[in-house]
Amino acid sequence: MKRALITGITGQDGMYLGELLDSKGYEVYGLVRGQNNPKVATVREVLPNAKLLFGDLTDLGSLLRVIETADPEEVYNLGAISFVAHSWENAGMTTDVTGKGVLNMLEATRIHAGSDPSSIRFYQASSSEMFGKVQEVPQRESTLLWPRSPYGVAKVFGHYMTINYRESYGMHASSGILFNHESPRRGIEFVTRKVTTAVARIALGKQDGLKMGNLDASRDWGYAGDYVDAMWRMLQQPEADDYVIATGKTHTIRDLLDVAFHRIGIDDWSSRVTYDKQYERPAEVDLLIGDASKAKEVLGWEPSVDFRELIEMMVDSDLAEQETLD
Known part of the structure; x- marks a missing residue:
């Protein structure tokens, strides 16, 4: 062992x-x-x-x-x-x-x-x-x-x-x-989980909207x-x-909001999301996208869960969790 x-x-x-x-x-x-x-x-x-x-x-x-x-x-x-x-x-x-x-x-x-x-x-x-x-x-x-x-x-x-x-x-x-x-176990302070938790609470009538920073930052999420x-x-x-x-695919925070809100039947989230300067970084990282060719070739590794599946998984998990809370 x-x-x-x-x-x-x-x-x-x-x-x-x-x-x-x-x-x-x-x-x-x-x-x-x-x-x-x-x-x-x-x-x-x-x-x-x-x-x-x-x-x-x-x-x-x-x-x-x-x-x-x-x-x-x-x-x-x-x-x-x-x-x-x-x-x-x-x-x-x-x-x-x-x-x-x-x-x-x-x-x-x-x-x-x-x-x-x-x-x-x-x-x-x-x-x-x-x-x-x-x-x-x-x-x-x-x-x-x-x-x-x-x-x-x-x-x-x-x-x-x-x-x-x-x-x-x-x-x-x-x-x-x-x-x-990311995953349903991601800390609530991270942007993906912040969004999926807020969306779940909005779906359940526990929250009206959420405040966000830069919606144009792009990330490679797996x-x-x-x-x-x-x-x-x-x-x-x-x-x-x-x-x-990495997945080799990049998505913006707007894409994240699109998928998360669509999961609860809301396609126009513009009235639900407001800008708050406090969530801007002092120095932003605008675009991250990785080339995992070496990992694929040497390790035989490839991602199995795509971006939409990931965010939907997180929204569903947060809906289940929020339903148990007062």
């Missing part, structure tokens, strides 16, 4: 990855920050077989204790402060967790691996936000990185540190440059369940490498 350690197991990706690994017969360990973490109950419900260990990505000592207990063959570093808008308000904390936390996890893994650094396979959750002010369309593994947020900058640090540990120590360390990926499969595939390769994971 293989053992895997997942940091960020309380997040959307962590839970989907935990389910995938459990289905493949892994013994799953999850790193949780803080014993009073409110998401622990959800993780225990979704992943009853997972063993939860408490530690902090900013504390190397705690990571060494966790990795010694788990003794994993695979480490998936998904833990981060991942809400981009929050990173401008908390740039220091974002840097410590999302950037330097990667260094701490790499170092803990290297130390635990001892004389054979490649004996533990390491996955780093890189992000399309690293491309920021895009220098090439579509974006691929070789595209120049130009981050436009403290979150993006922190992700670039972690990405290059992963490459550095691979090249310096011979670690089997891979990065997945994942473009936006399904989180598909994307964690790509993570696993990377660590099964004989050689570590970096891969863009």
